[in-house]
Amino acid sequence: MKSLLFFALASFICTCALAETYLGIRPLDSLGEVRARFPDAQFVRMAPDWADESQVLFSFTGGVLQGQLLVLFVDGRPDYRREIADGFADDLDALKLLAAESDDQALRVKWVRWVPTTPLRVQDVVAKYGRWDAGGLSDDGFRLYRSWDARGITALLSEDEQSVLMMDFVFSEDEQRDAFIRRYGQLPAWLRPEAGGGVTVAPRATPPVTPAR
Numbered sequence: 785m786k787s788l789l790f791f792a793l794a795s796f797i798c799t800c801a802l803a804e805t806y807l808g809i810r811p812l813d814s815l816g817e818v819r820a821r822f823p824d825a826q827f828v829r830m831a832p833d834w835a836d837e838s839q840v841l842f843s844f845t846g847g848v849l850q851g852q853l854l855v856l857f858v859d860g861r862p863d864y865r866r867e868i869a870d871g872f873a874d875d876l877d878a879l880k881l882l883a884a885e886s887d888d889q890a891l892r893v894k895w896v897r898w899v900p901t902t903p904l905r906v907q908d909v910v911a912k913y914g915r916w917d918a919g920g921l922s923d924d925g926f927r928l929y930r931s932w933d934a935r936g937i938t939a940l941l942s943e944d945e946q947s948v949l950m951m952d953f954v955f956s957e958d959e960q961r962d963a964f965i966r967r968y969g970q971l972p973a974w975l976r977p978e979a980g981g982g983v984t985v986a987p988r989a990t991p992p993v994t995p996a997r
Contacts, residue, residue, distance in 0.1 A: 806896045807853075811955040812963040815842065815857055817886030830854075837862045838889050847891050857891035896953045903947035906930070909939055951954040 824847030916930035
């Protein structure tokens with residue numbers, strides 16, 4: 785069953801050559817593990833119009849969190865159910881167990897966005913991370929951004945470019961390799977060293993998300 789889950793998740797977690805985590809959240813962490821990390825936080829399942837059936841977005845607020853944490857998870861259960869319905873899988877019993885997992889077990893972290901309670905000053909972020917590597921308009925065309933590609937960070941800015949309204953964090957290939965080895969003891973083909981790597985989906989690696997008000 786572990787092998788089945790490995791191959792399913794390997795197809796969902798995109799590769800990127802960046803590196804930064806937020807509050808210790810790691811690639812492939814489950815919803816249950818994230819909830820356990822922030823036991824006093826309130827969490828709400830959201831319904832962005834861009835999400836498909838394999839993408840599940842949760843909002844976390846309160847407790848130790850300073851602002852809102854948006855975490856996108858991948859859900860392999862829809863694919864498992866289709867394979868079960870097709871009836872051609874090699875191990876239907878294992879697939880049925882995976883398809884029956886709870887949200888806490890099945891959902892796995894893909895990316896993280898932090899929306900601070902009070903916007904950050906751009907100069908403070910620059911003082912911490914240095915000069916940005918790229919900048920421009922986000923994919924939705926409505927937000928200015930600055931990105932630190934070596935760190936996997938994208939900051940979305942106010943119209944006057946003086947404040948950071950939210951920050952996106954994506955995972956490096958090394959972090960993803962560690963996660964797959966830790967969880968499953970093996971790597972998907974696209975994360976193996978011979979694959980070459982270096983494919984970058986930042987600075988606009990995460991979909992546009994309007995924070996809950």
